[in-house]
Amino acid sequence: MSAAESFAAGNAAERLGAVSTGNALELRGVGKMFGALAAIEDVTLTVRSGERRAVLGSNGAGKTTLFNCITGDFLPTTGTIRLFGEDVTRFPAYERIRRGLRRTYQISLLFNGLTVADNVYLACRGVSRGRFSFLRPRRGDTLVARADELIEAVHLTASRDTAVANLSYGQQRQLEIALALAGAPRVVLFDEPAAGLSPTERAELVAILNGLPEHIGYIIIEHDMDVALRVAERVSMMHNGRIFKEGTPEEIENDPEVQELYLGGGDE
Amino acid sequence: MAVVEDRRAGVQPMWVERIPPVWWALGLILLTMPAWAGDFILFQVMGWTFILGIIALSLMFLAGYGGMVSLIQMSVAAMAGYMVAIFGASGVAEISMGLPWWLYIPIAIGVAALFGTIVGALAVRTAGIYTIMITLAIASAFFYFTRQNYTIFNGYSGFNLVVPPQLFGVDWRQAVPFYYLTLGCAAICYAAVVYVSRAPFGLALQGVRDNPRRMAALGFNVTAHRVAAYTFASVIAAIGGILLVWQNAQIAPGTAGIPAVIDILVIAVVGGIGRPIGPFIGALIYVVLSTFSPDLLTAFGLSGERFNLLIGLGFLAVVFFSPDGVLGLWERWQARRARMSDPLKGGGA
Known part of the structure; x- marks a missing residue:
């Protein structure tokens, strides 16, 4: 379908190129300045469709800024961002989301005045038609059903009608993930999903991530090496706003330079 | 600013069964009022309560669900008038x-909605006090x-x-027809706001209020949503404005003067902007005070024009003691009474 579409669109070469490389995300020379401070600099990163990537780095390395540039929370100062072959560098966040990009936030950004069900329903609505609908959902509405499935997937069914403000921290983190999986996500950015979770909750998170359908790729920022190396196929290391190393989890784990920088000289 | 609305979605009983008895009583009182109340x-x-309530309801929709305190609502109503x-x-x-009524009423609502939308398009790029400032500035300019x-x-x-037009052979400016006209419009506007608050549009607006950044990250165009909220609120304000000009049989700049603009804010805040019924409660208090306090004040040997003092003091009291009106x-x-009658926690019963 995508091939036929691109021929019809007339820029077949460009589209086919994108399809054949199958890249979910392509960042070229992306930089973001806050005043004179470069939060990230010259970041070039390619993530294939369906690939699971971890981004590691110390605090202030620019990981969350990188996410904010990819989702369009901030516009990058330099460079280009391509999402499934399409240049989205200047697109507002909602246009990128409608193209299959999703993200979670490090500090839960939820709708505190609304219930769990309403939160997830909004997430499902946001990526479908009828965002401006003045008609209430009817009984048996597919989006309401889809929202309930997501709520079940993140084990929040018992808290379905609870206001978000009354959820525990761990439950809020689970709801974050449900919001990011609404609709038909193709690439998801997880910003430290395990932060503040108990060991049991961590195990559950790893299970949720590994249980995602194969066509859904993701990038995960994670401090916990244990989590990161168990859910990622490839790892990118960030330091001082730059990506300085990329490889498989084993390569990264055994890299002396990485050990020095990230693990503080490695375990003696 | 948590909104305490009916949260039950999913499986629901028939909508008629879900109406609490208080509402049946209120409906009965309002419908039979002409049988026992005088024309005044x-x-x-x-009549005035319903009209001011409708205009304040449009502010409640923007402020309570959208987190946008707009002072333009009275001007939008006056524009329709x-x-x-x-x-x-x-x-x-x-x-x-x-022109005939079936032409000028849609024109009035349309022009007012357009006016409110344009103001909204300017105002939604600001937040908090700046929204108040920009809408106040445009209201003064108007x-x-x-x-x-x-x-x-x-x-x-x-x-x-x-x-108003002589429709169905009724003079709609007579007390009883006008009462039912305003009651009907108020009921429709109220029901529309309640309904929309649980529809995708209204839910998304509350999402925008709680967290605009996250709404964008869910695929919503936050700016467009806010502007659309102004359009919806303007239609409601316009209905109030049309009724207002009919009630007064005249309209002049003072209708949307700064005092009138502020009054709408006071009414909404005194009543409570958390729920759509709040503005009507606020409007009733405002109208009763401004109608009867001159008599009360003169009885105490004070000048009758001082009724604004009472309203001002009432406003201060509400803001101090109950920010949610x-x-x-x-x-x-109610919550305290429920606690008191709880046998586990002691107290009454």
């Missing part, structure tokens, strides 16, 4: 066009413009003899 109460007190006078019939024959413009708005004197006081009282 019907037309002046209740002016359009009724200009496109319909009035005592100023050289300006008024005398007031001075109508006062100085004679070709369209007939300047200082405005329009007189603007009356009279409605908030009521809810807290």
